[in-house]
Amino acid sequence: MSIIEDLERQLSTTYALRTPGSRALHERAQRVMPGGDTRTGTFYPPHPTFMERGEGSELVDVDGNRYVDFLGNYTSLIHGHAEPRIAAAISEQASRGTALGYPSEQQVALAEVISARMPSMQQLRFCNSGTEAVMNAIRCARAFTGRRMIVKIEGGYNGAYDAAQVSVNPGPHTPPYPTGVPEGPGVSPGVISEVLVAPFNDLETLTWILTRYGRDIAAVLIEPVVSMAGMLLPDVGYLQGVLAAARAVGSLTIFDEIVTFRLSTGGVQGMLGIEPDLTTLAKVIGGGLPVGAFGGRAEVMAVFDPRRGGTISHSGTYNGNNATMVAGLAALETYGVDDVAMLDALGARMRAGLQREIDERGVLGCVQGVGSLAHVHYCAGPVRTYRDALRTPRATSRLTHLGLLLRGYLVAPRNLLAVNTAMTDAEVDGLCVAFGEVLDVGRDVFPRIGVGSAMAGT
Numbered sequence: 001m002s003i004i005e006d007l008e009r010q011l012s013t014t015y016a017l018r019t020p021g022s023r024a025l026h027e028r029a030q031r032v033m034p035g036g037d038t039r040t041g042t043f044y045p046p047h048p049t050f051m052e053r054g055e056g057s058e059l060v061d062v063d064g065n066r067y068v069d070f071l072g073n074y075t076s077l078i079h080g081h082a083e084p085r086i087a088a089a090i091s092e093q094a095s096r097g098t099a100l101g102y103p104s105e106q107q108v109a110l111a112e113v114i115s116a117r118m119p120s121m122q123q124l125r126f127c128n129s130g131t132e133a134v135m136n137a138i139r140c141a142r143a144f145t146g147r148r149m150i151v152k153i154e155g156g157y158n159g160a161y162d163a164a165q166v167s168v169n170p171g172p173h174t175p176p177y178p179t180g181v182p183e184g185p186g187v188s189p190g191v192i193s194e195v196l197v198a199p200f201n202d203l204e205t206l207t208w209i210l211t212r213y214g215r216d217i218a219a220v221l222i223e224p225v226v227s228m229a230g231m232l233l234p235d236v237g238y239l240q241g242v243l244a245a246a247r248a249v250g251s252l253t254i255f256d257e258i259v260t261f262r263l264s265t266g267g268v269q270g271m272l273g274i275e276p277d278l279t280t281l282a283k284v285i286g287g288g289l290p291v292g293a294f295g296g297r298a299e300v301m302a303v304f305d306p307r308r309g310g311t312i313s314h315s316g317t318y319n320g321n322n323a324t325m326v327a328g329l330a331a332l333e334t335y336g337v338d339d340v341a342m343l344d345a346l347g348a349r350m351r352a353g354l355q356r357e358i359d360e361r362g363v364l365g366c367v368q369g370v371g372s373l374a375h376v377h378y379c380a381g382p383v384r385t386y387r388d389a390l391r392t393p394r395a396t397s398r399l400t401h402l403g404l405l406l407r408g409y410l411v412a413p414r415n416l417l418a419v420n421t422a423m424t425d426a427e428v429d430g431l432c433v434a435f436g437e438v439l440d441v442g443r444d445v446f447p448r449i450g451v452g453s454a455m456a457g458t
């Protein structure tokens with residue numbers, strides 16, 4: 001057994017001893033759910049942690065263990081758990097009906113708030129997940145342009161719709177661009193004839209693809225900071241270049257701001273003062289309830305107008321349901337410029353603190369991110385593309401996740417972190433201390449500056 005396998009086994013054993021209730025529930029769950037889980041991203045061995053309740057910045061599991069939650073349901077809970085104003089809005093709405101099944105003033109109000117924050121979303125519609133938002137934005141682009149193909153970014157996760165499930169986690173030896181690979185079994189193999197793939201931060205390759213295939217390309221789908229691949233930050237001028245290159249061939253640009261909306265009161269587009277043709281949102285705008293939204297220029301979004309002939313059918317039993325609308329309104333009412341600034345400061349403290357722990361120990365690593373978001377890479381920075389990010393041995397991310405979990409801090413197994421407004425410096429400083437301890441425990445396995453990793457490929 002290698003050193004890393006041995007350490008992982010030790011940590012897993014300690015975790016299993018601390019979480020007998022989760023283990024029992026996972027065993028029970030396996031009888032009715034494949035793998036005992038209902039969300040691939042929340043599974044980790046030996047068994048996922050079953051949570052019982054959330055309070056502000058903390059989660060409590062079924063065994064009574066408390067965790068500071070640096071994930072916040074994968075960046076959606078900008079105010080932490082059970083925020084009193086959101087909880088009150090939901091319970092008040094619950095007593096009046098959660099899903100009346102008809103248009104409501106609440107839908108109009110939330111659409112107005114979003115449109116005011118993101119002026120490029122002149123018109124928008126609601127759905128129930130980011131996946132649906134991306135699906136509808138793609139359909140919209142196809143219907144508006146009369147073209148069939150899209151370009152997406154390698155390593156970008158834009159939800160579970162087939163056209164987005166291309167080259168999300170391709171292996172290091174995947175053939176060159178622009179041909180992508182379906183993400184897994186069940187994704188239509190035919191999708192690769194309609195979805196081309198470009199590397200992030202590489203305007204030259206994107207321009208080449210657009211020049212070569214432009215007349216068939218309905219849209220370029222891009223997350224302005226690629227969160228899944230490890231908070232890849234756009235080079236100065238890159239996003240403006242993407243918009244210009246797409247426009248030059250008559251293609252639309254779809255900004256997936258499902259994660260990045262939180263980076264200002266109006267997402268990355270608000271920070272940079274740029275306007276994509278279409279934008280997709282989810283997570284934060286639902287105040288902790290299921291949500292998605294997509295929107296853009298009025299003339300583009302007109303393809304959903306039921307008064308016109310030949311428009312896109314966009315249905316959904318819970319689209320714009322009352323409970324989600326009031327929760328979203330409450331979340332955004334309490335997420336203004338000052339809140340963004342407070343989170344930016346907290347996020348900067350987190351990134352600097354984690355990086356300090358790395359540097360003090362001579363570990364090869366870089367903490368990348370912006371605003372309230374961070375990602376720990378165990379390789380030299382900056383990490384500009386998905387292929388750069390592949391240099392982090394996966395086992396180091398797993399170890400960090402498990403080591404922090406045992407110390408009462410929750411981060412994504414892939415080492416994504418997010419702060420929320422329920423947190424203070426104390427939680428962030430505690431996280432950094434715990435992270436230092438994890439690096440100490442794994443001193444023989446984390447890559448060192450000048451030495452590299454003993455675990456390349458693991």
Ligand SMILES: Cc1ncc(COP(=O)(O)O)c(C=O)c1O
Nearest residue numbers: 129130131157158159258259282
């Ligand atoms: C950037 C991005 N796009 C789309 C999605 C899909 O959103 P949902 O999980 O609500 O379907 C996610 C989810 O994590 C995401 O991070």
